[in-house]
Amino acid sequence: MGDEPVPEATRAYSRALVDAFESLGGAYSRRAFANATAYSPGTVSRYLSLSSDRVAPQEFVDALTAFLADHDHPLTPDQIQRLHELRREAQRTGPRGAVSQYLQEQIATLESDLRTVRESLETALATGVSLSEDLKHRTQQLAVLEIRLLTLSSELRSTRIRAQKAEADNRLLRSTVKDQEEQLKHAGSLVRSVDAELAQQEATVRSLQHEIEVLHQRLGHSAKDTVPAPSTQVHSAVVGASGVEPATERGAERSRSGGPPSEQTTAPQSTGEDTGAHHSTWAHPDDVDQFMQELYRLWQESDASHEALAAHGLAFDRVKEVLTASKLPDLSFVTALARACAADPQQWQTDWQRVSGTISKDPLPFVQVAGEVLLGIIGFFLLTPIRVTPLILTPFCAYLTGASYVALWRVDDGPSWWSLLLATVPYCAMTALGGFILTLLCTGISSITLGDHADAFFIGTVAASCLALFVSLVVTGIGPIGPGVWWAHVLGIL
Incomplete structure (x- = not known):
């Protein structure tokens, strides 16, 4: 069974059966033959198939011979003898079940011969024929037949034991394969879960690295600045004492915590001093439409990936929603998008302040x-x-x-x-x-x-x-x- 090739003797025996059945000339189908006998259509098909290793028993040959004889296509004695010779050879070299049938048939034949010898012996003794030599010969034949019977019986028991052991090994292998498949499925699910967690942790690490870079940049700018104006000193001192953060810091913190950039409507307060950068030629006060067009063009031309946006605390869908709106976004959103698009965030901050009107160069009152x-x-x-x-x-x-x-x-x-x-x-x-x-x-x-x-x-x-x-x-x-x-x-x- 399975992928093992069909033995040549089994194939020759099946071919002889098919030729004998096809001698009807197609007048009767295999199902009709199955209905006329005690076999099912599936069993008949397997016995008459060249690709099956099932060996038809002696009863099937007798039933086929009788069916052909009943329908005016009898087989000759030579053909019948040839079928039985092919059957015995196929049973002898076929699978375990066929070998078992072959041994049982041999045992039945030997038992029949034994009965014949016994009957002959009894007849000779009854008739009073004392043929000592013949009796001795028949006794020797009887002993030989008994020895063969014992040998064949032992082989039959060994074959059955091997068949039972092979069936147990097959069940064990199937159970082992099933367990290994379950383990592979569990391992695959675990690997996918670990990959998802690693991807999430990598995104978190990139976001934290970006925040650290932003803090380092701010600290570096603070160290490089000259002595600020008195108003800036007072502002820093009051912030340090009260714990209140500037509006720009609050907007950046909301961006890092996952809040939608478009909802951060609080604009940074004017610091009262110029950033030192020059605004672009297209940046005009209150010209929000032009600013949004330039920002959208920057995003389109840079072709920033989802990973680059996520590394700066931005979501792709939210960026698209904010850039297609007519409302000026928060400064933290603009600078984060500029970094994600590999642009100069300082320049975009200057343009944003120019458009929003947050730069005031008028001197403070005394x-x-x-x-x-x-x-x-x-x-x-x-x-x-x-x-x-x-x-x-x-x-x-x-x-x-x-x-x-x-x-x-x-x-x-x-x-x-x-x-x-x-x-x-x-x-x-x-x-x-x-x-x-x-x-x-x-x-x-x-x-x-x-x-x-x-x-x-x-x-x-x-x-x-x-x-x-x-x-x-x-x-x-x-x-x-x-x-x-x-x-x-x-x-x-x-």
Whole structure:
């Protein structure tokens, strides 16, 4: 079965059966033959097929011979004998089922011969014919036949055992193949899920890298600028003290958080100073249509991909919707699209400010300048204590905590030595955790005005706290213990 080739003996036997059946000349179909016998049409078709390895049994040959004889096309004895010879050869060399039929037929033949010999022997004994030599010969034949019968029976049992083992192996292989297919499907689904997560993480990384580049550019521009006007100083100081971000920063943050650019209608406030870049010749105040046409042309000519837009926090459908509208988009959207299209964002910012009318070159009134200078002075005095508080408060607390621990060892009415020894680990953990939290809190407050120096300030505060703790251990160990005892009373230990 399967892909194995049909044995030549089986093919010759099937060809002889087909020739015998076709001797009817097409007067009767195979179905008519099946209806006249005990076989189904499918079984008849397989037995009369040249591509099937099924071997028709002896009963099928007898039924076919009888059917041909009943319909005036009898086979000659030689033809019938030839069919049985081909059948026995096909059964002997065919599949396991055919071999089993061949062995059973041989057993039946031998049993028939055995019965004949026995009948002859019984007849000879009944008639009183004492032919010792003939009896001896027949007895020998009987023994040989019995040995052959036993051999054929053993072969039949071995064939059946092999067939059962092959069937069990086939079922096991099918089960194994099915399990492997399920594992492959699960692995393919897992790979697709991992690929989707990796693609999402890559998009997130690109977006974060873009945000970092934007922050570095802004910090670089801030470092390269000259001393700003008093109004700018006051504005920065008030922003740092109140935590209120400029409108431009809020628009950029909304763009990075996934908000639609077209809905960010808050325009950046005028800074009161020129950016230094010259606007394009087509940029005119309130000429929104011309500005949108130029921006749409930039997008079309650059042919920016979906990945390039996503890297700058823009979605393709949203960009198309905003550029086909007649409303002036937010500045953060314009600069982000310019970067995605490999254009100069500074030039497009200048053109946007020209069209929106946010550039004002008129000098500030004297009263406004004086007010902003006064606010800058007040903000300076308010923010200075915040800057220096962590550098003083955190090392001071570390010093008092270390001094209190040494004072507990030196004081006369202090705790026992074994309780202090057991309290060493939690005492150190409390000191480190409290100092760390205080340092983070104070550094976070002062990071409003420290900017890029916040990390260095944090490291300096931690270093100063460690130094203060070491000094407290040395000074309290060889000097006065008053501050340590006072702090132990404050903590409720003494």
